[in-house]
Amino acid sequence: MISLQNQIVLITGASSGIGTACAKIFAGAGAKLILAARRLERLQELANTLNQEFGTATHLLQLDVRDRPVVESTIANLPPEWSNIDILINNAGLSRGLDKLHEGDFQDWEEMIDTNIKGLLYLSRYVVPGMVKRGRGHIVNLGSIAGHQTYPGGNVYCATKAAVKAISEGLKQDLLGTPVRVTSVDPGMVETEFSEVRFHGDAERAKRVYQGVNPLTPDDIADVIFFCTTRSPHVNINEVILMPVNQA
Ligand code: NDP
Numbered sequence: 001m002i003s004l005q006n007q008i009v010l011i012t013g014a015s016s017g018i019g020t021a022c023a024k025i026f027a028g029a030g031a032k033l034i035l036a037a038r039r040l041e042r043l044q045e046l047a048n049t050l051n052q053e054f055g056t057a058t059h060l061l062q063l064d065v066r067d068r069p070v071v072e073s074t075i076a077n078l079p080p081e082w083s084n085i086d087i088l089i090n091n092a093g094l095s096r097g098l099d100k101l102h103e104g105d106f107q108d109w110e111e112m113i114d115t116n117i118k119g120l121l122y123l124s125r126y127v128v129p130g131m132v133k134r135g136r137g138h139i140v141n142l143g144s145i146a147g148h149q150t151y152p153g154g155n156v157y158c159a160t161k162a163a164v165k166a167i168s169e170g171l172k173q174d175l176l177g178t179p180v181r182v183t184s185v186d187p188g189m190v191e192t193e194f195s196e197v198r199f200h201g202d203a204e205r206a207k208r209v210y211q212g213v214n215p216l217t218p219d220d221i222a223d224v225i226f227f228c229t230t231r232s233p234h235v236n237i238n239e240v241i242l243m244p245v246n247q248a
Contacts, residue, residue: 004031013092017192021218027056036061065119068198075126098153116160143186188243191215
């Protein structure tokens, strides 16, 4: 049994899907968790469950990752007992719409770019210096198969995930010579609230996305993230692509 006792893991987008599953698996290994998202009541519920089940210590951040000054001050003002982050899981992200580019919605584009690219950059920019200074740390970025393949109507979302792939590779290069590790975890279809968010709350349309595919579960992704972050310190898993068996 791997123990992460006294390790601090910051998970963005912990209020749902993959982020919540990550919180559970890391809590089970004894880690202390900083849980971030906009929906504080969800985080509170999760924290209560983890506390009852595993006795997990949590620190909750109601945070919009798109708000750079707030991200900066939030990280800078973490209580001292929470400031030495060992693992950063840049998971907050979303897709909006599935429109042709020439018919696309500007607000949807901005939301995806600001969250998936800029939010991930802001968190990394403010958390990684502490890791470098302390000589330990691991950043896990949630990319996607969408960063490797572009599907019809996926234009801007796929571009954001291609950017995540480039950022992960770039950060890895920038951290050479330090013990800080970087991993991109790039899943295919995972059944979460993602599709419902993509279709602005249209639950029926969201459900149809999974027809004919036996999608991955959030736990499948959390398992892989846990595996990647618990290898020997000299091992870096650069990138993992994981797909449902019957997704092309
Ligand atoms: P969910 O919709 O279930 O979860 C998304 C999470 O991101 C929520 O916790 C949400 O919290 C958070 N979030 C969204 N916008 C912001 C913001 N501006 N600030 C802070 N938090 C935000 O989706 P998944 O769990 O599926 O997605 C997690 C990651 O995995 C995303 O990066 C997604 O792109 C990626 N991914 C998902 C796949 C899938 O098929 N589901 C496939 C490949 C990659 P809140 O609304 O409370 O802020």
